[in-house]
Amino acid sequence: MANSNIQPAIKSYFFGKGYRDLGNTIKDSWFMNWDSAGNYWKKTVKFWNEGGLYMLGAVATAFAALSVVVFGTAWFLILSAIHIVILAIFFSLIYISFSFLWLIERIYMFFRGIFVVCPFCHEKYDLPYYLCPNCKIVHTRLIPSSYGILKRTCQCGHELPTAFFNGRNKFEARCPIPRCSRTIETQETKPICIPVIGGPSVGKTCVLFAATHDLIETTAPKYSWKIRFLNQQNEDIYERVLQNFNQGVVPAKTVELTPVAFNFFVGSSRWSPEKIVYLYDSAGESFQNSDDLVSHKFYGYLHGFLFIIDPFSIPELLYEYESNLKLYGTQIKPSDLMLEDCFDTMLINLEKNHKIRRDQQINKPCAFVINKIDAFDLKYRIGESAAKSLMIKDPKIKSMEEAVNRLCEELFMEWELGNFLRKLKHKFKTYRFFTCSALGHLPDNTKQPFQPYRVTEPLMWLLGQADKDMRVKKIETV
Numbered sequence: 506m507a508n509s510n511i512q513p514a515i516k517s518y519f520f521g522k523g524y525r526d527l528g529n530t531i532k533d534s535w536f537m538n539w540d541s542a543g544n545y546w547k548k549t550v551k552f553w554n555e556g557g558l559y560m561l562g563a564v565a566t567a568f569a570a571l572s573v574v575v576f577g578t579a580w581f582l583i584l585s586a587i588h589i590v591i592l593a594i595f596f597s598l599i600y601i602s603f604s605f606l607w608l609i610e611r612i613y614m615f616f617r618g619i620f621v622v623c624p625f626c627h628e629k630y631d632l633p634y635y636l637c638p639n640c641k642i643v644h645t646r647l648i649p650s651s652y653g654i655l656k657r658t659c660q661c662g663h664e665l666p667t668a669f670f671n672g673r674n675k676f677e678a679r680c681p682i683p684r685c686s687r688t689i690e691t692q693e694t695k696p697i698c699i700p701v702i703g704g705p706s707v708g709k710t711c712v713l714f715a716a717t718h719d720l721i722e723t724t725a726p727k728y729s730w731k732i733r734f735l736n737q738q739n740e741d742i743y744e745r746v747l748q749n750f751n752q753g754v755v756p757a758k759t760v761e762l763t764p765v766a767f768n769f770f771v772g773s774s775r776w777s778p779e780k781i782v783y784l785y786d787s788a789g790e791s792f793q794n795s796d797d798l799v800s801h802k803f804y805g806y807l808h809g810f811l812f813i814i815d816p817f818s819i820p821e822l823l824y825e826y827e828s829n830l831k832l833y834g835t836q837i838k839p840s841d842l843m844l845e846d847c848f849d850t851m852l853i854n855l856e857k858n859h860k861i862r863r864d865q866q867i868n869k870p871c872a873f874v875i876n877k878i879d880a881f882d883l884k885y886r887i888g889e890s891a892a893k894s895l896m897i898k899d900p901k902i903k904s905m906e907e908a909v910n911r912l913c914e915e916l917f918m919e920w921e922l923g924n925f926l927r928k929l930k931h932k933f934k935t936y937r938f939f940t941c942s943a944l945g946h947l948p949d950n951t952k953q954p955f956q957p958y959r960v961t962e963p964l965m966w967l968l969g970q971a972d973k974d975m976r977v978k979k980i981e982t983v
């Protein structure tokens with residue numbers, strides 16, 4: 506139950522000291538009663554022993570002792586009962602108030618999709634540990650409770666708010682998982698968790714940073730969104746990659762098989778609270794074996810999949826561009842994990858570790874993003890110009906996104922990926938194909954800045970699918 510944990514704080518009077526006071530009052534008045542009756546009795550014995558007229562006094566004091574016992578006890582019982590009733594009323598009122606407040610808070614958080622996930626160990630929980638800002642002691646359950654409804658007093662005397670809406674989440678927090686215990690700065694905000702999936706060298710890291718950059722610099726200002734990084738560390742990583750991007754230098758290969766989330770807050774409207782985006786970018790090698798995905802616990806609570814496809818990991822295309830790749834292969838770095846193998850590993854992981862049955866459809870959106878379309882003539886085959894031609898041919902296609910999606914589906918059939926297409930259609934209720942170039946041109950040592958092409962679209966689509974506040978009408982930039 507909500508109030509069962511012992512906390513380093515002072516209990517509300519009606520849950521702690523109130524009982525001790527009640528016990529002491531009952532004990533004191535009971536003994537006073539008996540003392541008084543005992544005194545009368547002693548006098549009775551004394552008068553009786555003295556004999557004669559004193560014996561009349563003895564009768565009077567005996568009556569006095571008896572009435573103290575009878576009326577005193579009755580009076581004592583009545584007063585004690587009144588005391589207990591008053592205490593019980595206050596106890597119940599407070600109990601009901603904090604349970605009600607706690608329940609309201611949980612219901613609000615549930616409907617708002619708010620929960621806390623650790624960017625490091627990826628465990629999900631409803632409340633982190635909070636530290637008292639004064640003495641740094643850990644409050645494991647800083648919630649409305651017998652320690653206080655809206656506020657509690659820490660054992661050091663410092664007052665702490667106990668509810669989500671009165672400032673609790675401004676305090677320093679820690680992951681409650683004992684093995685992790687890292688500082689959590691994500692606050693109690695709705696998370697939007699999106700793993701970036703794909704084999705080694707498909708361009709996951711390039712897409713992640715190019716999309717974030719485009720989101721911050723172009724898309725967010727267009728829709729008046731406010732974006733801020735979770736912390737300096739995230740901002741530093743971003744700045745470093747961006748500096749390299751501006752000099753035409755590609756990011757280093759990702760080595761972590763279990764990623765730390767890359768986080769930023771998004772305020773998409775003045776009327777709705779900020780959300781926190783979690784992007785997970787691991788080494789592509791983790792998709793070679795589903796055992797390496799066990800630690801990717803975010804597959805249990807994610808909001809969407811960002812599946813990056815290297816066109817050169819499609820056998821048909823690899824064959825088609827073989828001679829060109831001999832010349833430019835080192836710059837394009839074709840992924841050596843076949844597209845279907847990567848997809849299968851992801852599905853096996855969902856089946857083995859996240860209870861998704863083999864025949865079950867996944868109701869989270871998946872963006873399939875064909876990257877590296879700056880290479881050779883791919884831009885003309887699956888980029889904007891090809892999509893525009895398709896729109897002219899088929900006026901029923903209303904948007905560029907729809908056209909690109911159709912184009913990719915048609916080409917997948919041509920590229921002998923019909924089986925893969927059937928599998929993904931069967932598995933995902935909501936999916937869409939995108940084409941992009943995270944770099945905009947071959948990384949050719951010319952120091953020319955990279956110019957990402959249509960790289961934010963998949964991220965924006967996923968964000969819009971995950972939260973209706975982030976659904977924007979039109980994001981075309983043509």
Ligand SMILES: Nc1nc2c(ncn2[C@@H]2O[C@H](COP(=O)(O)OP(=O)(O)OP(=O)(O)O)[C@@H](O)[C@H]2O)c(=O)[nH]1
Binds near residue numbers: 788
């Ligand atoms: N031409 C071209 N090459 C790209 C593009 N994106 C990535 N590459 C190439 O692919 C290489 C790998 O890109 P990364 O983003 O590091 O790939 P990754 O999927 O993160 O790879 P791992 O970290 O090994 O899993 C880059 O160094 C580039 O050579 C692109 O848009 N166009």
Ligand SMILES: [Mg+2]
Binds near residue numbers: 709757758788789
């Ligand atoms: Mg990488």
Ligand SMILES: [Zn+2]
Binds near residue numbers: 681687
């Ligand atoms: Zn953790």
Ligand SMILES: [Zn+2]
Binds near residue numbers: 638641659663
């Ligand atoms: Zn304290």
